[in-house]
Amino acid sequence: MAQIRNIIRSRAPLRISFAGGGTDVSPYVEEKGGAVLNATINRFAYTTVMSKDDKEVEIVSVDYDITLKYSLEKDIAFDGQLDLIKGVIKKFRSKYNLENGFKVFVHSDAPPGSGLGASSAMVIAVVSAFAKLLRLPLTPYDLAELAYEIERIDVGVKGGKQDQYASAFGGINFIEFNKSLTIVNPLRIEKSTLSELEYSLILGYIGNTRSSGNIIEKQIKSYKEGNSTSVSAMDNIKELAFKMKNALLRRELLYFGKLLNEEWQEKKKMAEGISNETIDYIYEEACKAGALGGKISGAGGGGFMFFYTEFDKKIQVINRLKELGVQIMPFSFVEDGATSWEIKNEY
Secondary structure, eight states: OOOEEEEEEEEEEEEEEEEOTTTTSTTHHHHHOEEEEEEEEEEEEEEEEEEESSSEEEEEETTTTEEEEEETTSOOOOSSSSHHHHHHHHHHHHHHOOOSOEEEEEEESSOTTSSSOHHHHHHHHHHHHHHHHTTOOOOHHHHHHHHHIIIIIISOOOOOSHHHHHHHHOSEEEEEEOSSOEEEEEOOOOHHHHHHHHHHEEEEEEEOOOOHHHHHHHHHHHHHTTOHHHHHHHHHHHHHHHHHHHHHHTTOHHHHHHHHHHHHHHHTTSSTTSOOHHHHHHHHHHHHHTEEEEEESSSSSSEEEEEEEOGGGHHHHHHHHHHTTOEEOOOOBOOOOOEEEEEOOOO
């Protein structure tokens, strides 16, 4: 029986996307440059890597109750089962010369397609764990770029860059993208302002997790075809990302809430499938109950929505959302990005 040699644990935070999502996707980002505003929350993707003295690779997904086993000496094919984890293993095997086998456990506080960047956070968590195992001095920029390469290029999942950078860095960030450079601007917001923002936001799960790649493909197609409505919407949500960043820094939270509504109205124009009758109805009812604004977090189509409310309207908005079957999820902001640590071998 193989002996366990090292045990590494890691976690990477999920995120809420306030504005600009979609402008980080090719080819828009290369041609016009993108900008997003997001914040990490106290929901995480987790990884445990246990290195062994044999050549066997074992991947265990706690969420999906799937266990896969391979020989490290044979190629691992992408076949729709835990391909992102396989992508990390293939990358580290080719780039950093993995020599021994290992067991990888993964689980997440939210499913893929929920709009919280769970898939990218999982890739970040696994990359972070292997970097710790191999004693690689990777910066948050390195983690994000490596995770992007694995997820978007190697495995071929459609999407942008904001999720990887948000999870790697943590905190509330204004991130600017262009053809050859990504700049992460951590926002220094007063603690009282952050507390008020946190208190004023309601996060709820509406169900219907979806493949974000399908919606993003439609967005890319619309942009490439020069669809004026879609292109204008992308330009506008990029501009709104700048406005919302400034609103936070100036402590103009009511204005921030109203800008959320503007962002949502523009986001819906980017591609078919971002919204639907159910989402529109939930949004309208939340606003009738007192929400100033809100939106889907992520590509759209389902998953998590969030709303900004004034303090005296918060309970009635929550109650109305519950009546509509929305599952309210308490949350708080977190400052730390991906973290990994070695634990004592007690196994």
